[in-house]
Amino acid sequence: MQNPSLPVGTGERSNLLDALRGFALLGVMMDNLFGFSGWAFLPQPAKESLSTWTSDGIIGMLEQVFINGKFYSLFSLLFGIGFSIILVRNEQKGTNPLKIFYRRLLILLLLGAGHLLLLWEGDILLLYALIGFILPLFRKLSNRHLLILAAVLIFSPLLFDLFSVLFQYKNGSILEKLAISIDQKNGIPADENFAYYLYKDGAGWNEWRNWQESGYLYRYAYILDSNRIPKVLGMFLIGLYAGRKMIYAHLADNISLFKRLRKWGLLIGIPSAIACFYFEFFQKHIPSPIGMVHTLFYATSVVPLCLAYVSMICLRWERKKGMTRFRFLAPMGRMALTNYLMQTIIGICIYYGVGLGFGSRVGPSVFVPIGIAVYLLQVAYSHCWFRYFNFGPMEWIWRQLTYGKRLPLLKK
Known part of the structure; x- marks a missing residue:
């Protein structure tokens, strides 16, 4: 008889959910590459000076329309599904699901804090852990009320932006001022561009360490200014x-249901994503901090397209041939935490001054193919790993700390 205090075995895992996690990692990597490479911070004249500018511009537009925000939303969706699975399985076994859930979150919080402070300011693990701590508060809501509250949260940034415009207040202003003061202490000019500071000739460990002291503050200032918290919580629900x-x-x-989500997700999401791109990049006069029109189209593009992507995979998965095509992503998703952290390390090694220093020197025409190649290598590596091991390395550590049990890593 299985001990109810032990984690769910690999045989009980849903290959579909793992494949969706693997798919989400592709989009997250594509999104993050625009930050790792410094492209997101380069001034427009510097972008246009590259020989690949024409194709760079097209790829950048496609990324904004079809990728930006959609795959983080998918991860948020999967996080909420994971919470429901923990609730159901532990309640069926007569154990306290919240005890397990909070333990998992505490470990995730520590991993995320380390990732954020030591490696990369673009971390999402800490944010998910922090928001996840309040998720159990909503577990007693009816299904109808869950969806209503999710919709309110997803569109709530419109109200927050209105307050920002009326009162000329930015939610992250305190964190931003603190970050600027740290930069000044470290000798970083107030007008220094991140794309040049970390990637310039001679940039090394000192520059990286200085940036890590303030980078996480800029990151969370942006999270507050862009009202990321209610968006993530809405997708959790x-x-x-x-x-x-x-x-x-x-x-x-x-x-x-999947056919309706696919149809309306694409019909609503794609035009909204195009409008979102237009208002963000061509209408700089719209109200700060990001622009209320942009905020509206962001909400009506990110969530519908995310749900459309999920629906298309589920419809394919239902067919035997489609399941075969997407099943290869499942091992990637089974070790999603390991692969996510590895993407950070690889990105630093390729683009930062402490590594090869490609950052700010190449555009999407170069770094997107590199990213796809890295992703495919991770897929292949994940398949090889699970021939011999039961869990990904970080997943193994995470599970052991969560359950307080010694778990066999090697397959018998």
Whole structure:
């Protein structure tokens, strides 16, 4: 008889959810490359000076329309589904699900804090852990109320932006001022561009260390200014709803739902994403901090397209041939934490001055193919890893700390 205090075995895992995590990692990597490479921070004249500017501009537009924000939303959705699975399985076994959940979050919080402070300011693990701590507060809500609250949270940035415009206040202003004071202490000019500071000739460990002292503050100032917290929580709640309904386990019963989500997600999401791109890059006069029109189109593009992507994979998965095509992503998703952290290390080694220093010197025409190659290597590595091991290395550590049990890493 299985000990209820032990984690769920690999045989019980949903290959579909793992494949979705693997798919999400591709989008997250593509999104993060624009930050790792310094492209997101380069001034426009510097971008246009590259010989690949024409194709760079096209790729950048496609990334904004089809990728930006959609895959972080997918990870948020999967986080909510994961919480529902923990609730159901532990309640069935007569154990306290919240004890396990909070332990998992505490370990994730520590990993995220280390990732944020020591490696990369673009970390999402810490944010997910912090928001995750309040997720159990909503577990008693009805399905209807879950969806209503999720919609309110996803569109709430419109109200927050209105307050910012009316009162000329930025949520992250205190953190930004603190970051600037740290930069001044470290001799970094107030107008220094991140793209040049970390990637310039001669940039090394000192520059990286100086940036790490303030980078996380700039990051969380942006998270507050862009109202990321309610957006993430909203997707958590949609995931909690989907997990309760066990939609991922009953694909055949939800074909019509997936077809509707695919249809309306694309019809609403793509035009909204194009409008979002236009208002962000061509209408700089719209109200600060980001622009209320941009905020509206962001909400009506990111969530619909995220749900459309999930629906398309689920519809394919329901067919035997489609399942075969996407199943290769499952090992990548089974060690999503390990692969996410590895993407950071690889990005630093390729683009930062402490590594090869490609940052700010190449555009999307170069770094996107590099990213795809790295991703495919990770997929291949993940397949090889699970021939011999039960868990990914970071997942193994995470599970052992969560359950307080010695778990066999090597397969027998």
